[in-house]
Amino acid sequence: MAVKYGMLINLSKCCGCGACALACKTENNTEHQTGGTTHNWADYLTFTTGTFAGGDVAFETRPVLCNHCSDPGCLPACPVSAIFKTATGITMIDEALCTGCQLCQDGCPYSSRDINEVGNEKQYSVIHYNPVTPAPQSFWAGTAAVITGGTSTPADEVLTATVTPPYKNAYTHPKYSAVRAANKVEKCYFCDHRLQNGLQPYCVVSCPAGARVFGDLNDPSSYISTLLASTVYKRLKNSSGQWLVPPQVGTEPNVYYAGSYNPPVPTTIKEVEDLAILQLSLYPNPSSDIVNIEFDLENSTSVTITIYDIMGREVRKVKKDEHTASGKQKVEINVSDLNAGTYICTVITDENIKSANFVVNK
Secondary structure (H helix, E strand, C coil), X not given: CCCCEEEEEECCCCCCCCHHHHHHHHHXXXXXXECCECCCCCEEEEEEECCCCCCCCEEEEEEECCCCCCCCCHHHHCCCCCEEECCXXXXXXXXXXXCCCCHHHHHCCCCCCCCCCCXXXXXXXXXXXXXXXXXXXXXXXXXXXXXXXXXXXXXXHHHHHCCCCCCCCCCCCCCCCCCCCCCEEECCCCCHHHHCCCCCCHHHHHCCCCCEEEEECCCCCCHHHHHHHHXXXXXXXXXXXXXXXXXXXXXXXXXXXXCCCCCCCCCCCHHHHHCCCCCEEEECCCECCEEEEEEEECCCEEEEEEEEECCCCEEEEEEEEEEECCEEEEEEEECCCCCCEEXXXXXXXXXXXXXXXXXXCC
């Protein structure tokens, strides 16, 4: 059976830190907010309910991204067939064919041309448009210091880095560019350029709480499939934050949500009830030579430990599917050969995904 990619976000694990959004902007070189477009391929909804005086105030962050729907509304709306479904279920835009008409935004229930429009209840848009004016990445042409007397100018940063944007992640993909052109639409592609190199989407890798699970929905033995089979889940109906209510299927989104950002005690999510939360500790941090990776396993399991740089590129596979007995684990790695900077360590077991950052100094 063909691969069909999807994602499950456990809201009980999400802490609203925004690491997914920052990671995505770094990975995909997305624009700063312009007009009514956030240009955040990984975005989030926020809700506040109750009052302090009433003692029931509550806040919720809900991560959002393209849902890669099985019946996407954007696809038939495109008059030039620039939008299509890949063999792996990803909703893809062929940048070269896109004419910038924005009709896809009208057809997508998770998108809007202008989220700031009066009467628009949408906080975000899945599909983003790069206008001709101002030109994409025009912020970096600025000649005024961001903080007068305290920082350099954006143009100075570009001059030093010799690329725009200065933090550009220069990847290649046959259908979309690392930095998209003017009069084109863009969105999340589940980091297909990473998938083709055997890597997970960068938002998944970068989540410090391991709240995101990505995999093949058509494989009943995949981690995401086993979780969905044993967990009560929801799917978004639109970008106002409403949920699909069965038997509603909408556009058949393939991003699922489980748990609650403010769960009751005890939580009813099977994944959290039945599986031990993987506690991950890295020390000393920062370090110039040795980093200890420490974690506890409630049950024996296979363990994969991977180190990524801050751009999400794999720099070292410490363990790969290595059977490990239950109990306290300590793995020592030598980082003296790594360049100074921030790195991400992920530990994947049969039951959990956990990540943490560490810093290498010289």
